[in-house]
Amino acid sequence: MDFRFDIIAEYAPFLLKGTLLTIGLSLAGILIGTVLGLLIGLGKMVNNKLIALPFSLYITFFRGTPLFVQILLIHFGVVPAFLGHTNAVAAAILALSLNAAAYIAEIFRAGIQSIDRGQMEAARSLGMTHGQAMRHVILPQAFKRMIPPLGNEFIVLIKESSLAAVITAPEIMYWGRAMAGQYYKVWEPYLTAALIYLILTISLSFILSRLERRLKTE
Amino acid sequence: MIKIQNLKKSFGTNEVLKDINLTIKPQEVVVVIGPSGSGKSTLLRCINLLESITGGHIYIEGKDITDKKNNLNKMREEVGMVFQQFNLFPHKTVIENIMLAPVKVRNVPAETARARGLELLRKVGLEEKAEAYPSSLSGGQKQRVAIARALAMEPKIMLFDEPTSALDPEVVGEVLEVMKQLAKEGMTMVVVTHEMGFAREVGDRVIFMDGGYIVEENEPIPLFENPQQERTQAFLSKVL
Numbered sequence: 001m002d003f004r005f006d007i008i009a010e011y012a013p014f015l016l017k018g019t020l021l022t023i024g025l026s027l028a029g030i031l032i033g034t035v036l037g038l039l040i041g042l043g044k045m046v047n048n049k050l051i052a053l054p055f056s057l058y059i060t061f062f063r064g065t066p067l068f069v070q071i072l073l074i075h076f077g078v079v080p081a082f083l084g085h086t087n088a089v090a091a092a093i094l095a096l097s098l099n100a101a102a103y104i105a106e107i108f109r110a111g112i113q114s115i116d117r118g119q120m121e122a123a124r125s126l127g128m129t130h131g132q133a134m135r136h137v138i139l140p141q142a143f144k145r146m147i148p149p150l151g152n153e154f155i156v157l158i159k160e161s162s163l164a165a166v167i168t169a170p171e172i173m174y175w176g177r178a179m180a181g182q183y184y185k186v187w188e189p190y191l192t193a194a195l196i197y198l199i200l201t202i203s204l205s206f207i208l209s210r211l212e213r214r215l216k217t218e
Numbered sequence: 219m220i221k222i223q224n225l226k227k228s229f230g231t232n233e234v235l236k237d238i239n240l241t242i243k244p245q246e247v248v249v250v251i252g253p254s255g256s257g258k259s260t261l262l263r264c265i266n267l268l269e270s271i272t273g274g275h276i277y278i279e280g281k282d283i284t285d286k287k288n289n290l291n292k293m294r295e296e297v298g299m300v301f302q303q304f305n306l307f308p309h310k311t312v313i314e315n316i317m318l319a320p321v322k323v324r325n326v327p328a329e330t331a332r333a334r335g336l337e338l339l340r341k342v343g344l345e346e347k348a349e350a351y352p353s354s355l356s357g358g359q360k361q362r363v364a365i366a367r368a369l370a371m372e373p374k375i376m377l378f379d380e381p382t383s384a385l386d387p388e389v390v391g392e393v394l395e396v397m398k399q400l401a402k403e404g405m406t407m408v409v410v411t412h413e414m415g416f417a418r419e420v421g422d423r424v425i426f427m428d429g430g431y432i433v434e435e436n437e438p439i440p441l442f443e444n445p446q447q448e449r450t451q452a453f454l455s456k457v458l
Binding site: 118119121122123124125126127132136137140141144 | 297298299301308322324371
């Protein structure tokens with residue numbers, strides 16, 4: 001087997017651009033997904049069942065169907081319905097964000113519910129409102145517990161952004177597939193792509209474990 | 219100061235408090251004893267509405283706290299509560315635990331709240347632990363911090379829910395000592411406890427609860443030495 005480094009070198013600028021887009025897609029998915037996820041998680045925790053129901057349905061749909069299907073639906077259905085034409089990058093960001101939001105909502109809810117009831121009671125017995133108790137007592141503690149599962153979700157998000165290749169968003173796997181198609185090669189493009197993803201996910205894990213250690217007070 | 223009328227509380231079909239009538243005078247120390255499941259903790263938790271009540275009324279200084287029109291958070295500021303499990307905020311230092319409510323609820327300037335907090339820590343003998351996190355304290359120290367935290371809101375009434383039940387025997391004394399001091403200073407207190415020695419020594423009145431009712435109430439000495447009700451006699455014969 002002759003491994004052709006020269007075609008990797010030839011595609012390096014494209015792969016670099018692809019990497020930047022992968023990072024962009026992932027970051028957008030993380031940020032939008034986190035904000036949406038917090039809102040949806042809160043919505044699902046509302047005591048009124050009627051208000052909680054749509055949030056619950058949202059989570060059920062986005063966790064219960066494949067991201068691949070969601071990407072195709074959004075790319076060929078949802079985005080054209082609003083813009084008149086489709087846009088691969090916008091569709092990818094939308095699909096990744098909406099999907100991540102469903103998982104993050106559940107991480108958020110689990111984090112809050114894992115805090116001992118006594119904490120809320122102590123805060124309320126001191127005269128704090130529900131909002132004050134949430135903000136100063138429950139959320140800071142819940143947030144610390146949410147970091148490991150959130151980190152997990154972010155890593156999944158980076159990897160799943162590769163599905164955007166099928167709707168021609170020019171990220172890492174898009175260029176990998178282009179390279180494979182041009183030279184009829186398997187190992188060069190896909191191993192290179194794998195290596196880039198590994199570098200991204202390992203860096204993220206490193207950052208997250210540092211953060212986790214810094215926030216530890218107990 | 220506190221007047222409880224026909225208080226009822228159910229959890230589903232389980233009626234925990236059946237018909238409680240109780241009046242607590244200013245500066246009085248009322249000790250509530252009884253077997254587990256008798257409703258004594260629930261009674262305490264109803265007094266600052268940590269449990270919603272099923273029926274009846276609770277008046278604190280003439281105001282009906284069960285009336286939806288009254289601001290519950292405002293009411294709770296007046297009633298301090300100390301829990302069996304301490305419930306200190308683990309992400310905050312001792313002094314931050316104490317300052318949090320005065321600063322956020324009462325808008326006391328941080329400097330004032332800190333000075334007052336240190337004063338309270340001195341009172342419970344833990345001034346040197348101000349910057350420590352709760353996880354580094356012993357159970358007895360945690361409970362003393364919890365008492366200081368409740369006092370920081372300058373409550374008119376203090377409720378103690380089995381404050382020494384989760385403690386190692388050798389540190390029970392230090393917590394009871396702080397509570398005795400508080401009683402001596404004239405704090406109105408309702409204490410649910412299994413510490414019969416404390417009830418006898420510090421209590422102005424002892425209430426024996428069983429099965430969701432107040433079975434008997436009296437001053438400590440007559441109640442302990444000459445209980446009138448059969449159930450009180452049976453309970454005391456087991457615990458004394």
